[in-house]
Amino acid sequence: MKDLKKIPVVPKKNLISFILVTSLFALWGFANAVTDPMVQAFKKVLELSNSEAAWVQMAFYGGYFCMALPAAMFMRKYSYKVGILIGLALYATGALLFYPAAQSESFMFFCLGLYVLTFGLAFLETAANPYALAMGAKETATQRLNLAQAFNPVGLIAGLFVAQQFVLKNLQSDDIVDFSALEEASKTLIRTTDLLVIRDPYVVLGLFITVVFVIFLVSKMPQSKAEGEMPKIGETFASLGKNSKYASGVLAQVLYVGGQIMCWTYIYQYAEGIGMDSVTAGYYQMAAFVLFTVGRAIGTYLLRFISSGKLLMYFAVLAMVFSLGTIFIQGIIGLYCLVGISFFMSLMFPTIYGIALGGLSEEQSKVGSAGLVMAIVGGALMPKLQGIIIDAGGNGVADTSIMGVSEVNFSFILPLLCFSFIAWYGFRVFKKYESISS
DSSP: OOOGGGSOSSOGGGHHHHHHHHHHHHHHHHHHHHHHHHHHHHHHHTTOOHHHHTHHHHHHHHHHHHHHHHHHHHHHHSOHHHHHHHHHHHHHHHHHTHHHHHHHTOHHHHHHHHHHHHHHHHHHHHHHHHHHHTSSOGGGHHHHHHHHHTTHHHHHHHHHHHIIIIIGGGOGGGGOTTGGGSOHHHHHHHHHHHHHHHHHHHHHHHHHHHHHHHHHHHSOOOOOOOOSOOOOHHHHHHHHHTOHHHHHHHHHHHHHHHHHHHHHHTHHHHHHHTTOOHHHHHHHHHHHHHHHHHHHHHHHHHTTTSOHHHHHHHHHHHHHHHHHHHHHSOTHHHHHHHHHHHHHHTTHHHHHHHHHHTTOOHHHHHHHHHHHHHGGGHHHHHHHHHHHHHGGGSSSSSSSEETTEEHHHHTTHHHHHHHHHHHHHHHHHIIIIIHHHO
16 A cells, blocks of 8 residues: 555646636535525524425525536536536526525525526536546545545635625514514515525625636636546446445435534524524534534544544544434533534545545546535435424424424434444445555
């Protein structure tokens, strides 16, 4: 086994291209973070239940699922750069759709905007992740992807800052204890004003992404291309299906994304359960993102000394411990545990991605990347299920008790189960593949 300390993570010849591509990781991180608080915002403004408001995440992460495979099919024929340009165009279009959505005051129109926006993100992620893996030696591919993904939490922090300072702080409906009890005329006026507040960051984002589109349009981005005749897509799917490390990796990714989005989306409902307002809860989510950033940096460094599967297993087990604290410890300490989970989640996405695609040909990686991006659908399905659990006793977050804890506390059993599978996957990869190669 080669000494990983002597192999450069990013060769000098690829540095500029690497920087350009990794800037995309921050852009979809921003979209993720600015959208999570919108579940709580729409719930209050439009008087929705927790499960109804979860349609925000259904639309956002459902778009990934629907467009990831078409994006991969497209990039089998065309270059990564063209795929990135299409992704940026769809990203900007979806964000700008918030303008007519606010005018119509239609919740489903807002969801449509998010759906189109994530068509663009699916193109970007399907291109950027395998491209980062391919920009150097195979031995440092997982480290390289972790390094690129380090830009993602920068976008997360920026997105949450915008959501907190320019949306949550300015929502009039959030300042009213019982918004539903107001007269209809007053509610209509406040609803119109608040929907404009929600609209504005997305419109500005759409304009910014348009500028980024132009930058990529005029930039030279070398693309690697497969040599020889391209195999049939059916043959590629068949070979991937027989690869148990890849197939299990896709399931692990489904559960990871579901766990991540549940821990980040419902931090507001958890905080509400202990009497905390949304703006204050936003500071705790900011702390979670900072821990996520620090964890990503530490995890990337540790990968120089510890194998991917073993480190993934360690982080997943510790995430399970903190999930148990979130469920069974009441009050502010339970919230601290929920925030702490983010440190241990930080390593999971790029590490699972790198493990699953490890050893695949370029053609298999392009199609396999689509499967891993489609796995982001976990972020659409599982928050919806968690919302149903929270609604078990009513539209509040602590209407009933389950196993001696409030329904919102108990709902975090879902992330616990997700991290349990990821711990098993890391253990299996270490025992079956890495211990042999070392």
